[in-house]
Amino acid sequence: MRYDRPMATKSGRKDAKTTARSGKGPRTVTRPQVSSARLSDRGEIARGGQGVIRKMFDRRLERYVALKVMDPELAHHTDAMKRFVDEARITGQLDHPNIVPIYDFADGAASTPEFMMKLVEGETLGARLKRLKNRPDLDLASLLEIFLKVCDAIAFAHSRGVLHRDLKPSNIMIGEFGQVYVMDWGCAVVMPAHASKSPAEIKPRKSVVEEQGTVIGTSAYMAPEQALGKTEEIDERTDVFGLGAVLYQILTGWPPYPGPDDSAAMQQARTGTPRPPHEVALGRTPPAALSQIAMKALARERADRYPSATALRIEIERFLHRGAFFTARPFPAGTLIVQEGDMADEAYVITSGRCEAFREERGRRVALRTLGPGDVFGEAAMFASEPRNASVLAVEDVRAVVVTREVLQQELGVDSWIGTFIRALAMRFRDLESRYVLTRRVTENSRIATTIVNHISRAGTWIRPGVLGAAWSRVWEVVSDECGIDEDQAISIIARTPDLRLDAANDRITLELLSMA
Numbered sequence: 186m187r188y189d190r191p192m193a194t195k196s197g198r199k200d201a202k203t204t205a206r207s208g209k210g211p212r213t214v215t216r217p218q219v220s221s222a223r224l225s226d227r228g229e230i231a232r233g234g235q236g237v238i239r240k241m242f243d244r245r246l247e248r249y250v251a252l253k254v255m256d257p258e259l260a261h262h263t264d265a266m267k268r269f270v271d272e273a274r275i276t277g278q279l280d281h282p283n284i285v286p287i288y289d290f291a292d293g294a295a296s297t298p299e300f301m302m303k304l305v306e307g308e309t310l311g312a313r314l315k316r317l318k319n320r321p322d323l324d325l326a327s328l329l330e331i332f333l334k335v336c337d338a339i340a341f342a343h344s345r346g347v348l349h350r351d352l353k354p355s356n357i358m359i360g361e362f363g364q365v366y367v368m369d370w371g372c373a374v375v376m377p378a379h380a381s382k383s384p385a386e387i388k389p390r391k392s393v394v395e396e397q398g399t400v401i402g403t404s405a406y407m408a409p410e411q412a413l414g415k416t417e418e419i420d421e422r423t424d425v426f427g428l429g430a431v432l433y434q435i436l437t438g439w440p441p442y443p444g445p446d447d448s449a450a451m452q453q454a455r456t457g458t459p460r461p462p463h464e465v466a467l468g469r470t471p472p473a474a475l476s477q478i479a480m481k482a483l484a485r486e487r488a489d490r491y492p493s494a495t496a497l498r499i500e501i502e503r504f505l506h507r508g509a510f511f512t513a514r515p516f517p518a519g520t521l522i523v524q525e526g527d528m529a530d531e532a533y534v535i536t537s538g539r540c541e542a543f544r545e546e547r548g549r550r551v552a553l554r555t556l557g558p559g560d561v562f563g564e565a566a567m568f569a570s571e572p573r574n575a576s577v578l579a580v581e582d583v584r585a586v587v588v589t590r591e592v593l594q595q596e597l598g599v600d601s602w603i604g605t606f607i608r609a610l611a612m613r614f615r616d617l618e619s620r621y622v623l624t625r626r627v628t629e630n631s632r633i634a635t636t637i638v639n640h641i642s643r644a645g646t647w648i649r650p651g652v653l654g655a656a657w658s659r660v661w662e663v664v665s666d667e668c669g670i671d672e673d674q675a676i677s678i679i680a681r682t683p684d685l686r687l688d689a690a691n692d693r694i695t696l697e698l699l700s701m702a
Contacts, residue, residue: 224252224301235259235269235371236297240304250288251304255297266298272371273300275347283338285358285366305368307361310431311354318438325472328435329501331357334365336428336498342367343421343494346376350419352427353406354434372401376420404450405440406430409485412454421494422487428497429482429490436462436471441483459483473513474504516583525576529566531587535559538583542575546626549669555580564588633668633675634682640664641696648695657687657694 224241227249231238236255243250253273259265270292277287277300290300308316310331317324335357339349351372358366374395395401398414408426410418430441441459444450462476478500484490491497513536516522522533525544540556553575556562566573640660645653661672668675679685679694686695 224250233369233371235265235272241301243301249304251302252299253302254299257297260297268371269298272369272373273298275373275375276302276370279338279342279345279347279370281338281341283334283365283367284342284370285368303366305358305360305364305366307359307364309355310357310359311434313359314354314434314438325435325475326505329505331359331365332428332432332435333498333501335367335431336494336501338365338367339424339428340494340498342373343424348374348376348419348421348424349427350374350411350423351402351406352424352431353403353440354431357431374419404447404454405442405444407442407451407454408487409454410487412451418487420487422490422492425482425490425492425494425497426484428494429479432475432479432501433459433462433483436476436479437465438467439465458485472504475501478504513584514587516579516585518579518581518583520579520583522577522579522583522585523563523573523575525574526572529563529571529573531589532561532564532567533577534561534586534588536584536586538579538581538585540577540583541580542577544575630678630681633670633678634685636664636667637675637679637685637694638696641694645696651698652695653698654693654695657689657692660694 223245224243227240227242229237230240230251236253236259238251238253241250241252242248255266255269259269270290273287273290276284277290280286285305286303288301288303290298292298310328314328335352339352342349347370349367349370349372351369352367356367356369358364358368360366395416397416399416400412400414402411404412406427408419408423411423433439433441440450442450442453442457444453459480462471462479463473478497482490482497491500516538518538522540523529535556535558537558540560540562542553542556542562543550544553545551556577562577563573637660640663641653641655644659644663645655648654661675665672665675676687676689679687684697686697688694
């Protein structure tokens with residue numbers, strides 16, 4: 186018989202959880218009769234389908250622990266009892282930093298079965314996501330670091346032949362100091378004929394034999410093969426789907442199948458496909474690359490998913506290391522990506538195509554350099570909070586990662602002491618660049634003035650001793666192409682050259698040679 190029942194978590198969130206059991210309807214789990222010889226009861230902290238978890242004080246070791254006590258009414262049902270024992274034993278054999286440790290187990294000879302485990306003070310991932318749901322500054326990097334630890338735990342469990350089958354944010358606890366634990370292994374199953382190097386006496390085993398068609402897990406997060414009761418198809422990729430469901434909720438704030446009730450969610454899990462994250466997330470745009478990873482993990486066909494939790498973890502790490510938090514944007518050839526003189530609020534990393542950086546000097550375009558994949562531009566002006574000192578044009582179809590000022594402030598902490606260093610370096614770079622431009626302009630002005638002087642020396646006539654003169658229109662006609670500037674700019678340079686005098690009204694330019702004597 187199958188039943189649907191809400192499972193309460195420490196965060197207060199309730200998830201519909203489906204399993205197989207005998208009996209009907211909800212019941213009230215009575216307060217356990219815990220022995221007072223060693224443990225002192227400090228109250229209930231969570232309630233599940235098979236019992237309650239209570240906070241206890243261990244007088245012998247003087248520490249707090251968590252005690253999971255089986256519902257006394259279920260203790261008379263053989264399968265329910267076996268599932269409870271299996272959860273304790275399997276969890277106890279999964280010795281991993283991200284799986285909650287089991288300290289002890291009592292088989293319930295005197296009362297009801299119970300097992301003692303580490304008490305994790307903190308909140309569930311579900312509670313944290315709910316708290317961050319409407320915040321635009323959602324700390325995606327931190328959440329992904331938590332997700333990587335969950336992947337580690339599941340990969341380890343798989344190496345021991347154990348599948349969790351109920352992965353969801355409310356089954357992931359986050360400790361006060363960053364500890365991450367995968368909880369509630371009550372739906373776990375041991376894969377048959379799994380090759381393990383562990384001694385036979387500590388190999389995980391399952392005492393409950395599930396019939397074909399058994400449905401167990403939480404509807405809103407179920408893989409299709411789970412929801413359809415295809416127990417023979419359940420393998421590591423079933424948990425990969427569960428991991429994808431957790432990632433999906435990190436990105437969107439919602440489970441893959443957010444039906445109005447458990448029946449609707451179950452129907453979606455059996456027949457539907459989760460909507461793309463960007464269609465579901467409100468108030469934020471999930472990174473496209475991360476959304477693709479989530480949707481691959483949530484593929485309907487097992488063969489289309491990542492083959493293992495480790496493979497999924499590797500993809501998340503690649504995402505983190507290649508800066509994929511930032512949006513990639515296409516720029517068709519001919520697009521002016523940044524404009525000289527504009528204030529900078531974005532920087533760019535070219536991933537494909539070529540660009541040209543240039544400046545406008547005296548009315549003509551001066552090429553600075555060609556940029557290709559891996560090159561960065563626009564960052565100095567953004568760090569220095571100054572106008573851009575060059576333009577960048579896409580000379581081919583370009584794709585570039587766009588880094589905004591807001592994201593950079595969040596990721597690099599540019600408002601911190603390290604940000605002060607970055608801004609100082611940017612200002613020094615801009616100062617050196619300005620000095621270079623000034624030197625180059627002085628050199629260019631000298632070249633133009635020398636060109637004019639040389640022409641007057643060759644073609645001019647003596648007006649008086651030490652002074653050569655020539656028609657300005659004729660001089661400009663000869664040297665204009667060589668100078669590469671317009672006449673007004675040439676006149677401006679002549680005005681700043683001590684040995685040249687221009688009488689535009691009389692079309693006369695003179696060269697004073699006396700000062701050269």
